[in-house]
Amino acid sequence: MMLTLSKIKTPSRQLTLLTSLSLCALTASATELNAQSLDQKLRMKLTHHNISQVTPPPPQSPALVALGRNLFFEKEISGRRNMSCSTCHSPMLGSADGQSQSRGQGAIGLGPARRQKADEFFQFLPRNTPSLWNRGVKQWTTMFWDGRLGGTPQTGFFSPAGADTPQTFSSALAAFAIMPVTPDEEMRGFPGQLDAFGQVNEIGELGNEDFIQIWDLVTARVTNHDGYNTLLADAFPGVPESELDISHISEALGAFMTDEFTALNSPFDRYLKGNNKALSKRAKQGALLFYGRANCVNCHSGALQTDLDFHNIAAPQVGTGRGDAAPLDIGRGAITENPADNFKFRTPSLRNITLEAPYFHNGAFAKLTDAVRHHLDPQASLANYDASQIEPELAGMFVNDADTINTLLTTRSPKLNISGAPLSEREISQILAFLSALTDPDSLNKLDIVPDNLPSGLTLAD
Ligand code: HEC
Ligand code: HEC
Structure with a gap:
């Protein structure tokens, strides 16, 4: 009995082995084909949308960067000597602060722990702190969620300071620091x-x-400190201290931000350089949707995923609002004073987006998936918006009366549309995988950019 069985088994085992071998071969070639066509499809899409490697900004003068590094962490340039650029643009928090709306004077602490000081006058900044990644690349010519500062050396520079705006900057980023010191x-x-x-x-x-x-x-706060003498002289050789002005301070800060916050080594960058293995299959499928039927590319175009233009995507009106329109924030409309621009905000770059929570101009969404889902069905997103995801101090600040919702929805950009069937859960997770592949691993921890001490002698703590 035993013998017979094993006699029968032997050939069948061989057969099984053979079959599984050939099946294996078949599956392998099928996967290969599939992978090939996935890369081919994606590379065709990228070419079609003109997406290629980003040209990094030119190398910055080391002396200018050294000065800018100190100024970026320098509390002396704030009126009360109590906060610096890094208070809100923290190297440990993706060059932002992890808050829905930013907290300046009258607050204490860092990052999500920054809170109003009980005994001091305090006002929220009207908007979410953006990150500083890649702002130094050539194509980045407008700043702020509403684009109220910008320009190039060729076209000149504009800002809320109007005709007083200095014109000597090398880039929009180098012009930027003239603003945060004023409000x-x-x-x-x-x-x-x-x-x-x-x-x-x-x-x-x-x-x-x-x-x-x-x-x-x-x-004067900077030039008055002996600790800055050498840094200033090295950064601006031949320029006497009496001739230094805000444009020099700002230029140095721009050089530092360009040097330290350029982040162009994400898996997606490596894919753009030709390495097919840099992206997972799921991220590639997500990219195909992003540049395909999900139409994200309509606004998040180019290799930095932004057209630097302004669009109304019916963002929930949460938080304090801004200016005369408060409790609403009409965004670009307040700058151009053209009602057709109401509720438009600059398309954010999606580089390092996983490090950027909370999302949108007012930090309306705590989670990346909800920020993405809002685009897919703004109507449902507004109707179901969970206002508990913003900070407790902003609780209850959500304008959602029927009129406002109706205005937001009827004026939203027609570019916001999915071709074909709504995205499935699987497709949404593929898009999220693609967004994760836009993170440069070097951006996760930038603690090394903090100077050991400051020329002013002020503390670097808090
Ligand atoms: C109190 C918090 C706070 C401080 C301090 C601060 N910022 Fe900002 N920063 C913000 C907020 C909020 C915005 C967006 C405001 C808006 O768009 O209306 C912003 C925007 C920016 C932008 C524009 C980014 C973009 O994509 O448009 C740059 C660059 C920047 N800040 C650099 C600096 C520098 C340099 C300093 C120091 C001189 C500084 N910030 C100080 C909160 C802060
Ligand atoms: C009509 C133009 C447009 C289209 C199409 C579009 N977006 Fe956006 N997106 C924006 C604008 C504008 C904002 C900022 C809104 C605000 O701050 O109020 C934004 C914000 C985001 C954010 C949050 C970024 C941040 O820093 O807060 C993510 C993530 C995002 N979009 C992903 C996507 C994805 C994924 C798609 C495709 C499914 C897509 N977007 C399609 C214009 C667009």
């Missing part, structure tokens, strides 16, 4: 508030629009 709620401080040493804040008594006076006092 009272941001770095300058409110009238009457003393500085960190209990002394009068001479900049705090001015008005938000006294640009030139503010800039001169901020510049």
Whole structure:
């Protein structure tokens, strides 16, 4: 009995072995074919949308970067000597602060733990702090969620300072730092508030629009410190300190941000360089949707996933709102004063997007998946918006009356549309896999960019 069985088994085993071998061969070639066609399809899509490797910004002068590094962490340039650029653009928090809306003067602590100080006058900044990744690349010519500052050396520079805007900058990023030092709620401080040493804040008594006076006092804060003498002389050889102004301070900050926050080594960058293995299959499928029937590319175009243009995607109106329109924030419309631009915001780059939560101009969405899902069905997203995801201090600030919702939905961009059937859960997760592949691993921890100490002697802590 035993013998017979094994006699029968032997050939059948061989047969099984043979079959599985040939099946194996078949599956292998099928996967190969599939993979090939996935890459071919994706590379065709990328070519079709003109997406190629990003040209990194030119190398920055080391002396300018060294000065900018100190200034970026320097509290001396804030009216009350109590906060720096890094208070909101933290190297440990994806060059932002992890808050829905940013907190400036009258608050204490860092990142998500930054809170209003009970005994001080405080106002939220109206918007979410954006990250600083890749702002130094050539194509990046407008700044802010509403594009109110920008320009190029060829076209000149514009800003809320109007005709007072200095014109000598090398890029829009180099022009940027003229702004954060001016608003009272941001770095300058409110009238009457003393500085960190209990002394009068001479900049705090001015008005938000006294640009030139503010800039001169901020510049003097830097030049008055002996610790900055050598840094300034090395960065601007031959320029006497008396001739330095805010444009020099800002240019140095721009050089530093360009040097440290250029992040062009994500898996997607490696794929663009020709390495088919840089992206997972799921990320490739997600990219095919992003550049295909999900039409994300209509606005998130180019290799940095932004057209740097302005669109209304019916973002939930949560938070304080901004300016005359508060509690609404009409975004670009407040800059152009053209109602057709109401509720438009600049398309964010999606580079390092996994490090950028919370999302949107007001930090309306705590999770990346919800930020993406909002695009797929703005109507349902507004109707089901969970206002508990913003910070407790902003609780209850959600304008969702029928009129506002109707205006948001009826004026939203027609570019926001999915071709064909709604995306399945599987497809949404593929898009999320693609978005993850836009993260440069070097951006996860930027603690190495923090100087050991500051020329002003002020503390780097908090
Ligand atoms: C109190 C928090 C805070 C401080 C301090 C701060 N920022 Fe910002 N930053 C913001 C917010 C909020 C925005 C967006 C505001 C808007 O769009 O209306 C922003 C925008 C920016 C942008 C534009 C990015 C883009 O994509 O448009 C740059 C660049 C920048 N900040 C650099 C700096 C520099 C340099 C300093 C120091 C001189 C600084 N910030 C200080 C909160 C802050
Ligand atoms: C009509 C133009 C448009 C299209 C199409 C579009 N987006 Fe956006 N997207 C925007 C704008 C504008 C914002 C910022 C909205 C705001 O801040 O209020 C944004 C925000 C985002 C954010 C949050 C970014 C941040 O820094 O807060 C993500 C993620 C995103 N989009 C992904 C996608 C994906 C994925 C698709 C395709 C399914 C897509 N977008 C399609 C215009 C668009």
